[in-house]
Amino acid sequence: MTPAALADTVAHLVTEAAGRRGIDDVRPTSADVALERPRNRDHGDWASNVAMRFAKRFGTNPRELAxxxxxxxxxxxxxxxxxxxxxxxxxxTLETAAAGALARQIVDDAQGYGRGEALAGVRMNLEFVSANPTGPIHLGGARWAAVGDSLARxxxxxxxxxxxxYYFNDHGAQIDRFSRSLLASFLGEDTPEDGYAGAxxxxxxxxxxxxHAGDLAALPREEAQEVFRAEGVELMFGDIKSSLHEFGVDFDVYFHENSLHETGAVQHAVARLRELGHIFEADGAVWLRTTEFGDDRDRVVIxxxxxxxxxxxDLAYYLNKRERGFDRNIIMLGADHHGYIGRLMAMVAAFGDTPYVNxxxxxxxxxxxxxxxxxxRMSKRAGNVVTMDDLVEAVGVDAARYALVRSSADSQLDVDLDLLTKHTNDNPVYYVQYAHARTSAVDRNAEASGVRRFEDGEPAFDPATLEHETESILLGVLQEFPRIVAQAAELREPHRVARYLEELAGTYHRWYDSCRVIPLGDAPIEAVHRSRLWLNDAVGQVLRSGLGLLGVGAPERM
Known part of the structure; x- marks a missing residue:
């Protein structure tokens, strides 16, 4: 019995209990029934607090309803x-066969296992990285690249x-500083005090x-700087795109900040807010009355x-996203932007939308x-920062992405280069990838030994044979995958998938040490061996799916 089927049934039983009491407005769905794996396996396969949740509504105590x-x-x-x-x-507590049936379900469902429909029909805009095109992507941007792409998946x-x-910041003071730095380097001058340095x-x-077709040295200084502004920014942004692509991250939209000012989008946003009654003028400036929506002060717009x-x-860009039809807009920002949250949420409310939802x-x-x-602290190329390319060069894309995504993004992260280059179980990405490679090796060895999932074209699977204690535990962890993915999506926390994969890898390794898929010596091939091959392949599938959600490879050999 799958967790989803069990939750559906419990929800139906709650509805029936409500009907017996004459309560017509309680009709829970499976989403309202929490099923969790007990930490102590002696307490069963699943535990639910559903009775505690509905008892008060039913006018009874939780134990009676339970x-x-x-x-x-x-x-x-x-x-x-x-x-x-x-x-x-x-x-x-489930019967052994009912619990073991999950192995075949996972293999049959393949990549579909772990996927859900909780967000079906929701259009989401996920903006991340958005590094200024004034230099290579630093480690903070690399973290957002790994986390953002994983969250999108x-x-x-x-x-x-x-x-x-990707919000392409091609407007403002930082671009001026970048172009002046390029010009100074071209003319052999010192880097401007507020400029950019590095190879x-x-x-x-x-x-x-x-x-460039012409002689830049013959141009007046202002014209030469404009050439470096236009062509230098384009080249730098091309490098950023290339680095991200090599990192496994590609964007659907590259939105140019400058377009907001060139197309009248700012004036359009101000006009909309004026219609809504939230714009006023004072001291010759145009203001947005954000204090009405919880901001600490009103904000000058023009x-x-x-x-x-x-x-x-910000006003123009948010309105543009909403007018492009996105129901929910997620923006990933660095720690130094925490103070922006209040004013941005006030902006959302001023447009008539719901803060923290839209x-x-x-x-x-x-x-x-x-x-x-x-x-x-230093990069060979960027000079004053360590870049994404530095990290990839040191440990590779898979290890870099996994290391950046396996911890909560709102906590400071130390990435240990020595650890990530080790081929030992201390290295978390190696530990998970090795588990997948081991499932593939079991497949190859089983085939060579005559152990197959099918006999005479029919599935050779008897879930009742999966009765070893480690098999019960392994099936329990496999059952958790759909819930983990759903929770990672709901909480916007991809690291939950990584930590789950590490738990699954450890559980699989312990099962591998205790249960044989291939019989010893000349012992005959039995139903349990074929059924264990299904279980082995179910683990391989979930590891592949989970690593795929993180944009990390699942090697078959290591």
Missing amino acids: TELADGIAALDGVRKVDIAGPGFINI ILQAQGAEVARE YIGEIVSRVVAG KSDGEPAYIAG LEILIGQLVNLVKDGEPV
Whole structure:
């Protein structure tokens, strides 16, 4: 019996209990029934607090309702026993065959196992990285690349239509600083005090010069700077795109900030807010009355000199996303942007939308690279920062992505280069990938030994033979995968998938040490060996699916 089928049945039993009491407005679905794996396996295969959740509504105590529901659950095919624990927890133990049937379901469902429809029909815009095109992507941007792309995959696995978007900051002071830095390098001058340094600046200059038809040295300074602005930014952004592609991250939309100012999008947003009654003018400037929506002060949108303030771009960009039809918009920002959340949510409310629903802000913390126990602070190419390319060069794409995504993004992260290059179980990505490679090796060896999942064209699978204690535990962990993926999507936390894979890998390794798929010596091939091959392949499938959600490879040999 699958968790989904069990949850459906329990929901139906709750509805029946409500009907017996004349309560017509309680009709829960499987989503309202929480099923969890008990930490102590003596407490059964599944535990639910559903009775505690609905008892007050039914005018009874949780244990009484739990007992009533338990009678219906115990009558289900595949359920061995039902116990009531504590204030009203329902502990459910399945028959061996009912639990073991999951192995075949996973193999049959293949990539479909673990996917859901919770977000079906929801259009989501996920904006991440969005590094300024003034230098290579640093480690913070690399973390968002790994987390953002993984989150997009997980949201899609729950049925959402997700657009990955990169906000191309090609407007403002930082681009001016970048162009002045390029010009200074070209002229042999010192880097401007607020400019950018590093070997990459000289590389961009050389490429601009090589690709420019005219003599840049003959141009007036202002014209030369404009050439470096236009062509240098384009080259730098091309490098960023290339680095991201090599990292396994590609975007559906590259949105140019400058377009908001060139197409009248800012004026359009101000006009909309004026219609809604939230714009006022004072001291020659145009203001948005954000204090009405929880902000600590009202915000200038158009300054007294007629130039747009920074928030003007935010207003126009958010409205643009909504008018493109996105129901939910998620933006990933660095730790230094925490103070922006209040004003952005006030902006959402001013447009008549729901803060934290139509717009979500995820804040990521810093990443430190560590080697030999000491922080790595300098890049060979960027000079003053460590870049995504540095990390990939040191450990490879798979290890880099996994290391950046396996911890909660709102916690500071130390990436240990020495650990990530080890081929030992201490290295988490190696540990998980090795488990998958081991399932593939078992497949190859089983085939060579004559152990196959099918006999005479029919599935050779007897779930009742999967009765070893490690098999019960392994099946229990496999059952958790759909819930973990759904939870990772709901909480926007891809690291939950990584930690689950590590648990699954460890559980699989312990099962491998205890249960043989291939009989010893000349012993005959039995039903249990074929059934264990199904279980082995189910683990391989879930490991592949989970690693795929993180954008990490699942090698068949290591």
